Amino acid sequence: MGRSPCCDENGLKKGPWTQDEDDKLIDHIQKHGHGSWRALPKQAGLNRCGKSCRLRWTNYLRPDIKRGSFTAEEEETIINLHSLLGNKWSSIASNLPRRTDNEIKNYWNTHLRKKLLQMGIDPVTHRPRTDHLNTLAALPQLIAAANFKSLLNLNQNVQLDATTLAKAQILHNIIQVLSTNNNNNPSSWPLAMQTSDNLFGQSSYLENQNLFGQSQNLSHILENSHDEDFIVKNQTIDHPLDSFSSPMQMDVQDDHYPLPLLVSASPEESKQSQIKIKNKDIVHDQHHHRDTSNPSSTNSTFTQDHHQPWCDTTIDDKTSDSYWKDIIEQTCSEPWRFPE
DNA sequence: AAGCTGACCAACCGCTTTCTT
DNA sequence: GAAGAAAGCGGTTGGTCAGCT
Structure with missing residues (x-):
């Protein structure tokens, strides 16, 4: 059960993606599909590890991703599902069409968590905070x-x-x-x-x-x-x-x-x-x-x-x-x- | 204008799970 | 069944930017 060593390899670029890299990745996937993520960077001419490519694609480049602010309905859904599922972001995301787990996770941590706290709700347990009641x-x-x-x-x-x-x-x-x-x-x-x-x-x-x-x-x-x-x-x-x-x-x-x-x-x-x-x-x-x-x-x-x-x-x-x-x-x- | 602070979020890290041999 | 590879997943980090002092 060894961990994937892909990111340990030296010489692979990390950090923010450039437009050129995005273009290469999109072009390759449009033509060939992603196939094996590990093999993809070499085939696409990218100096990235497969994992990085996969994340870039699934979290940002995929054309079916909805970007922009969350609607009130989406917020409600996230809160409801979080109360049931906890930090199961992928499960929550599967109920929010065109939203990624990463985006939902970020939105939770930066907006909804605070919102619940302000309402006196513990965002972890979804119970009222004892210091507020x-x-x-x-x-x-x-x-x-x-x-x-x-x-x-x-x-x-x-x-x-x-x-x-x-x-x-x-x-x-x-x-x-x-x-x-x-x-x-x-x-x-x-x-x-x-x-x-x-x-x-x-x-x-x-x-x-x-x-x-x-x-x-x-x-x-x-x-x-x-x-x-x-x-x-x-x-x-x-x-x-x-x-x-x-x-x-x-x-x-x-x-x-x-x-x-x-x-x-x-x-x-x-x-x-x-x-x-x-x-x-x-x-x-x-x-x-x-x-x-x-x-x-x-x-x-x-x-x-x-x-x-x-x-x-x-x-x-x-x-x-x-x-x-x-x-x-x-x-x-x-x-x-x-x-x- | 410069420095500080906090919010935001893309990307990474590393663990777990699933698949393949 | 065991081992390794690949993919999935959640937590965390760090860069950027806006607002404030």
Whole structure:
């Protein structure tokens, strides 16, 4: 597994490319394709290593590259995907047509990172910075949570969509936080609480953004990815507002499946959470996104009239990561080919 | 005008992964 | 299966430029 020695060779030029070098590289690739990058410099008459040629081509000279400032939509997409994928720039770039990973990486480091910091969001964890929040900041959410009680019909058998269950889980977590005297540090709150409406002046970007463009939401992707739609049913859930004392159980359907943790109450709990989706793995980046990748935390609408219990596969963090990769890769563009 | 500072970004470095023999 | 080559990838560097003092 030795490292490529191409750049160790003496006498090869480094540094900024000249117009003449660019022309040679473009001309050669237009005529012959890049073929082996290692062999290319010699064939093209360039005193560069193949690696340098490849980077120059993929990051700058390729004719399908979009240059210039990023749009608001692109910014949103980057932030969303970064919250899910972390510094997986190539994966993020594959969802931004005509943008390179290098460009996105630079834009993140120079613009978006600062933007999030200014908003009080930690750009690494996508959680609120603890030095910018205090407990009172959660007050509007708690008020909303109180109103949320009406969402849950205690006396009827109902099928709840994933969003509703996620809300229930969030509310449950709020109660847990409140019921723990020394646990009023926002950094310990579940992410779905932290990214609620008041942080962005609008709905949580994790909940409400389309991750894969403007027209395709996550549930749509999920539905198209599998033979079965998903259903949240057969659940027994604790009523959040009653969880101070003895949790009241609500039978949603006849069978009794434990409520999957739709939103982890803590990173530790996240590892134990089990999300069950037929025939697919779900994973999220362990370091950055242990709390955020739960697909149920997005605003996906799960089909309610299927009858496939989501208990076929037990998903842990590792498997769920590959699930996200699958989704991302589905949307990857084809490798670039020079137009005929 | 000169010097300083910070922002920006192309390019490099070196590690990891994949492919080939 | 092992070893080496090639490609992919993410972190970092350093040159350039604009704005400020």
